[in-house]
Amino acid sequence: MKYEIILFDVDDTLFDFSMSQKNALHNTFVAFGIPTGLADYEAKYKEISKVLWGDLEQGLTTLSALGVERFRRLFLESKLEIDADKFSSAYLENLGRQAYLMQGAVEICGNLAGCRLAVITNGYANVQRSRIGSSPLHNTFEQLIISEEAGFQKPDTRIFDYAFSKLKITDKEKVLIVGDSLTSDIQGGINYGIDTCWYNPLRKENDTGIKPTYEIYKLNDILNIIE
Structure with a gap:
């Protein structure tokens, strides 16, 4: 061998991961009172997240910072008044339930x-x-x-x-x-x-x-x- x-x-x-991410995002947006959030913001979120994960690989950010920063940028660009810290915590909890x-x-x-x-x-x-x-x-x-x-x-x-x-x-x-x-x-x-x-x-x-x-x-x- x-x-x-x-x-x-x-x-x-x-x-x-694509399926897991999609379901976790949807469930989190629903919990924050935005049932169309996945359809409205998934593309922009993935674009922001890809940049930040690339930064992580290069040592330009940390995992803990990334978790909140991706949503902070998304909500800022989309003019959504949502607490990025609370949303990130809820998203990670939902993501942990996805095992596809x-x-x-x-x-x-x-x-x-x-x-x-x-x-x-x-x-x-x-x-x-x-x-x-x-x-x-x-x-x-x-x-x-x-x-x-x-x-x-x-x-x-x-x-x-x-x-x-x-x-x-x-x-x-x-x-x-x-x-x-x-x-x-x-x-x-x-x-x-x-x-x-x-x-x-x-x-x-x-x-x-x-x-x-x-x-x-x-x-x-x-x-x-x-x-």
């Missing part, structure tokens, strides 16, 4: 039973632990490496140091990271000197210059790499 330890990203790799899996996630984790599996994710610990814990994958992973707890986020090599310490890994050649983000998962793996697998189900063009070791379109294709 070429790889013995698989580090999985969570959002848009094993879990359908990507197609093939349960199957691939079952088929990789001979490997050591762990999660390495940028995100909020309570949210990610709640989502994984309420899913069919709740007993799947040896460790949940979450950036809020590690103190660093992908692609920073220090979150990989943290992961390797937790998992007691000594041989980088036995480790593969699987994720959907070129700038976070793949660049992080490259920075740390481990092999990378870009999960690209929508067959997006890679115009970044970041070169993964492997590219797959279905999760089960990982078996062809492992074997």
Whole structure:
């Protein structure tokens, strides 16, 4: 077996974050008395959030600041008089209840039973632990490496140091990271000197210059790499 330890990203790799985000946003807007909020503001929210998550990867902001700032900017631009702190807390609580899996996630984790599996994710610990814990994958992973707890986020090599310490890994050649983000998962793996697998189900063009070791379109294709 070429790889013995698989580090999985969570959002848009094993879990359908788009669906989770959509439902959490809708439920939060409804709770704040804006039933059409998702339809009215989702596009602008996603645009703002994407910028801030990019800033986080570059170390230009913190996770706690990001959580509130995305809604502060949204409400300011949309002229909504809503407390961004309270909205953010309610949104994260709603997000923690969303556990939609990507197609093939349960199957691939079952088929990789001979490997050591762990999660390495940028995100909020309570949210990610709640989502994984309420899913069919709740007993799947040896460790949940979450950036809020590690103190660093992908692609920073220090979150990989943290992961390797937790998992007691000594041989980088036995480790593969699987994720959907070129700038976070793949660049992080490259920075740390481990092999990378870009999960690209929508067959997006890679115009970044970041070169993964492997590219797959279905999760089960990982078996062809492992074997």
